[in-house]
Amino acid sequence: MPTTIRLACRLAISAAALLAVLGSFSPASAVPVFARKYQTSCQTCHIVFPKLNAFGEAFRLNGYRMPAETEEQVKETPTSLGAEAYKKTWPSMVYPSSIPGHVPIAINIKMADVYSSSVDGADRSITRNDFQFPQEVNLFTAGTLGEKFGFLAELTFEEGAGVSIERAQFTANSVAGPEHAVNFKVGMFAPDLADGFQEMWLMTNNGIDTMFAYDPIGVRGGTGVAEEPNGISIPASVKAIEFYGVAKHRFFYTVGITSGLGPVPATSGNDPHSGKDWYARFDYKFGGMGLDGDTTGKNLPPENWRENSVRVGVLGYQGTGNDVAFDVTDELGAPFGVADRRYDRVGLYVSWFWRDLNVFGAYLHGTDALTVTDQTTLAQNKIEPAYDSWFVQADYVIRPPFQVSLRYEDLNPGDPTAQSIRLGNANFSYLMRANIKLMLEYQLDLQESKNYNLAAVLRFAF
Amino acid sequence: MMRRLLFSSLALALVTPAAAGDIHGKVVCKGTRDCADAVVYVDAIPGKSFPAPQAHEKINQQNLVFEPHVLPVLIGTTVDFLNSDTVQHNVFSPDACAEKFNLGTWPKGQIRSYTFKKDCVATLLCKVHAEMEAFVVAVPTPYFAVTKADGSYRIADVPDGAYTVKVWHPKLKATSKPVTVAGATDTAFEIAR
Numbered sequence: 001m002p003t004t005i006r007l008a009c010r011l012a013i014s015a016a017a018l019l020a021v022l023g024s025f026s027p028a029s030a031v032p033v034f035a036r037k038y039q040t041s042c043q044t045c046h047i048v049f050p051k052l053n054a055f056g057e058a059f060r061l062n063g064y065r066m067p068a069e070t071e072e073q074v075k076e077t078p079t080s081l082g083a084e085a086y087k088k089t090w091p092s093m094v095y096p097s098s099i100p101g102h103v104p105i106a107i108n109i110k111m112a113d114v115y116s117s118s119v120d121g122a123d124r125s126i127t128r129n130d131f132q133f134p135q136e137v138n139l140f141t142a143g144t145l146g147e148k149f150g151f152l153a154e155l156t157f158e159e160g161a162g163v164s165i166e167r168a169q170f171t172a173n174s175v176a177g178p179e180h181a182v183n184f185k186v187g188m189f190a191p192d193l194a195d196g197f198q199e200m201w202l203m204t205n206n207g208i209d210t211m212f213a214y215d216p217i218g219v220r221g222g223t224g225v226a227e228e229p230n231g232i233s234i235p236a237s238v239k240a241i242e243f244y245g246v247a248k249h250r251f252f253y254t255v256g257i258t259s260g261l262g263p264v265p266a267t268s269g270n271d272p273h274s275g276k277d278w279y280a281r282f283d284y285k286f287g288g289m290g291l292d293g294d295t296t297g298k299n300l301p302p303e304n305w306r307e308n309s310v311r312v313g314v315l316g317y318q319g320t321g322n323d324v325a326f327d328v329t330d331e332l333g334a335p336f337g338v339a340d341r342r343y344d345r346v347g348l349y350v351s352w353f354w355r356d357l358n359v360f361g362a363y364l365h366g367t368d369a370l371t372v373t374d375q376t377t378l379a380q381n382k383i384e385p386a387y388d389s390w391f392v393q394a395d396y397v398i399r400p401p402f403q404v405s406l407r408y409e410d411l412n413p414g415d416p417t418a419q420s421i422r423l424g425n426a427n428f429s430y431l432m433r434a435n436i437k438l439m440l441e442y443q444l445d446l447q448e449s450k451n452y453n454l455a456a457v458l459r460f461a462f
Numbered sequence: 463m464m465r466r467l468l469f470s471s472l473a474l475a476l477v478t479p480a481a482a483g484d485i486h487g488k489v490v491c492k493g494t495r496d497c498a499d500a501v502v503y504v505d506a507i508p509g510k511s512f513p514a515p516q517a518h519e520k521i522n523q524q525n526l527v528f529e530p531h532v533l534p535v536l537i538g539t540t541v542d543f544l545n546s547d548t549v550q551h552n553v554f555s556p557d558a559c560a561e562k563f564n565l566g567t568w569p570k571g572q573i574r575s576y577t578f579k580k581d582c583v584a585t586l587l588c589k590v591h592a593e594m595e596a597f598v599v600a601v602p603t604p605y606f607a608v609t610k611a612d613g614s615y616r617i618a619d620v621p622d623g624a625y626t627v628k629v630w631h632p633k634l635k636a637t638s639k640p641v642t643v644a645g646a647t648d649t650a651f652e653i654a655r
Contacts, residue, residue, distance in 0.1 A: 070655065071495055072494055081593065082593060088585065
C-alpha cells in the first residue's frame with residue numbers, strides 16, 4: 001500500500017475511533033411519569049435507570065401498563081372520556097376511553113464533565129476538559145389512553161445538537177388474539193429490533209456506536225462509524241410501524257416497516273428511498289419472569305433486579321438504498337458517488353441474568369451491495385463488502401446503590417484495508433436516590449491508547 | 463276445644479310477625495380501589511312476591527355526576543331522575559332488560575321517570591356527558607343493601623329462613639351463596655375480576 005494511502009487510512013481510522021470515543025451519549029428513557037401514576041419508586045422498573053429489570057421490560061411491552069393491572073394499582077385517577085358502559089353502545093356512541101388525570105410530564109437532566117484525549121494527524125495528543133452543563137435535557141410525556149392505547153414522546157435538548165424530537169409514538173396493545181400477542185406502535189421510536197442494547201436501555205452513559213453507527217459507504221466499503229447520528233448499520237431510532245407481541249409468556253417477536261437507512265436531505269427532510277426497509281426479531285426467554293410479567297410457578301427473589309434467566313434472540317434488517325446518493329472521496333481526494341443497492345443485516349442477541357450479574361451482548365453481520373461510480377470517468381464498480389460488529393457487556397449490582405459495568409466492542413469494517421475498531425467501556429454508577437445517579441465512565445480506544453475519555457455524569461429525573 | 467285451640471293459634475300467627483333479623487358483614491373486593499357500590503340482596507324467594515312500592519326512588523344529576531352511583535330497587539319501582547345542574551342532562555340505558563329506554567334531555571329542576579319492571583342491572587348513561595354513569599339494580603325482594611367503601615353492609619328486617627344471597631358490583635364478577643338467617647346473621651363475601 002502506498003504511504004499516502006496508508007496515512008489516509010490511518011487518519012480515517014483515527015477519526016472514526018475518535019468519533020466512537022466521543023460518540024453519542026445515551027438518551028434518557030426513565031420516565032417518572034409512571035412513578036407518579038402508580039405512586040411507586042423508579043426501582044420498581046429499573047435496576048439503575050434507564051436499565052430495566054424484568055418487571056420493567058414486561059411493563060414496557062405491555063404498553064406501559066402493569067402486568068394484569070388492576071384499578072387499585074393506578075393511584076392517579078384517570079380522567080374519563082366516556083363511561084365504561086359506553087362500550088355497550090358502540091358504534092352508536094364513541095367508545096369510552098380515559099386520559100391521565102394530570103398532565104403527564106417528566107424531565108430528565110444530565111450534567112457531565114468530560115475529559116477527553118484524542119490523536120491528531122501528526123500523532124499529537126489533544127486533550128480537553130469539557131463542562132457539559134447540561135449535556136442533555138429531556139422532556140417526556142407518556143401515558144395510557146384507556147385500556148388499549150398509549151403514547152410516549154420525548155423532546156431532547158442536547159449540547160451541540162440543539163433541540164430534537166427523540167421519540168413520538170402511539171401504541172395499541174392486545175388488538176387481536178390473546179392478551180399481549182398482537183400490539184403495534186407507529187411513530188418515531190427505538191425499534192424493538194434493538195431491545196436490550198439500544199442506548200435507551202443501557203446503564204452506561206455511552207451508547208454502543210459500533211452496533212448502530214457503522215458507515216458502510218466508501219470506495220472499498222466502510223471504514224468505521226458514521227458522522228450521521230443514526231448510522232447506516234441498524235437504526236437506533238426509526239420512523240416506523242412496528243408489530244410486536246409476547247406469546248406463551250416467553251416468546252417475543254417484532255416485525256417493522258420503516259423509512260430507509262441513511263441521511264435525509266436537509267432541503268426536503270423527506271425519506272429519499274422509494275421503498276421501505278423492514279426488520280424482524282424473535283426472542284425466547286428461559287427462566288425468570290415471563291416477558292409479559294407472568295410469574296406462574298416461579299419463586300422469584302425479592303430483590304427485583306435479580307433473576308436467573310437467559311434470553312436469546314435473532315434479528316434481521318433489510319432494505320434498499322438505490323435512490324440515495326452518497327458522495328465520497330478516495331484517499332487522494334478523487335470524487336466518487338456510492339449507491340447502496342441493498343443492505344442486509346443479521347444478528348444475534350443474548351442476555352444472561354444470574355443473581356446480581358447480567359451479561360449480554362449482540363453480534364451483527366452486515367453486507368452492502370455498493371455501486372461505486374468514479375465521478376471523473378463515470379466508470380462503475382460493484383462491490384459487496386461485509387462487516388462484523390459485536391459487543392459483550394457485564395453489569396453487576398454490588399449493592400443496589402452501587403453498580404458497575406464493563407463493555408468490550410469490536411467492529412471489523414467492510415473495507416479490508418481499514419483497521420478494526422476495538423473499544424473498552426467501564427462504568428461505575430452510584431444511585432444516590434432512586435431518581436438521582438452519579439456515574440464515572442471511562443472509554444478507551446484499544447487500538448490507540450491516547451484516544452479515550454473520562455466522564456463524570458450527574459443525572460436526575462423528576 | 464280443638465276448634466278454640468285452632469282459632470287461638472291462627473290469631474296468634476296473624477298478630478305475631480315472623481322472627482326477623484338481619485344479614486350483615488363485609489364484602490371483600492379484589493382489584494378495585496375500594497369496595498363501595500356492591501349490591502348485596504336476597505334473591506327471589508319461591509312462592510313469595512312483593513308488591514311494587516308506591517313511593518318513587520330518586521337519582522339526582524348534579525355536578526355532572528349521578529347520585530347515587532348505584533341504586534338497588536325492588537322490581538316495579540319507579541325512579542325519578544332529577545336534573546340539578548345548570549346544563550341539560552339526558553338519561554338512557556343500553557340494556558334490554560330496561561327496554562333501552564331514553565328519557566330525552568331536560569333542564570335544571572325537572573324530573574323524568576322510568577319504572578323498572580324486570581329483574582335488571584340497568585346501566586344509566588347521559589348522552590350529553592359521556593363520562594356519567596350509574597346503575598339501577600332491580601331485584602326481586604325488598605331485602606337489599608349497598609356496601610360502604612370498606613365493604614360493610616347490613617340488610618335489615620330479613621325474616622328468619624333460608625335464602626340465596628347475591629352480590630353484584632359494577633366492575634367485579636357477581637357471586638352468590640346460600641344463607642340461613644336466624645336473627646342477626648354475619649355473612650362475608652369476596653368478589654374479584
